[in-house]
Amino acid sequence: MKIITRDQPMDADMSPYHLPDPYPVPVNLLPNAEESALLSVAYAGVNSEMTALSQYVVHHETCADTNPDISHDILQIGIIEMFHLDMLGSCIKQLGGSVYMINRYGKPQYWTSKNIKYGNDLISRLKIDIQSENDCINSYRRIISRLKNPALIDLLARIIKDEELHITLFNQMIDKLSIPKSVG
Ligand SMILES: [Fe+2]
């Protein structure tokens, strides 16, 4: 049985959906309430990995019968978001924080399914997904600007690279849908 670990989560089948660079997941972090609260924004906030993962699982299902190739790609991207979520969870736990689905930066807020954006058709969903990736990147950049620990900054900067790739992939899906199907 193939063992998938946090340090090396991807097998070859996942390679189109993430950058090849390794993930610098920190170990032996010291407790730090401020840093763990900052990471909880990316873990369970509005524009979080939890939101991206859930949104892509939904969007994948809506087009599974009509556009199976695109549906498959959306789910694979969702799986990458799950690995991002897992890496953040490891850091939050090491920093002494709770891995409950709560944004604990400022007033604590439970993650809610209201964070998911549904869209009306596949094109609108893919455009929403591009916006969600951009929102995540901007949120990561705000978090990085408040972090002092270089190990955490390195991990978040590495995750941003995957989110940028996801924008490219979602744009390619829109292009694919825009090409008229050949007749005959
Ligand atoms: Fe992500």
Ligand SMILES: [Fe+2]
């Ligand atoms: Fe992403």
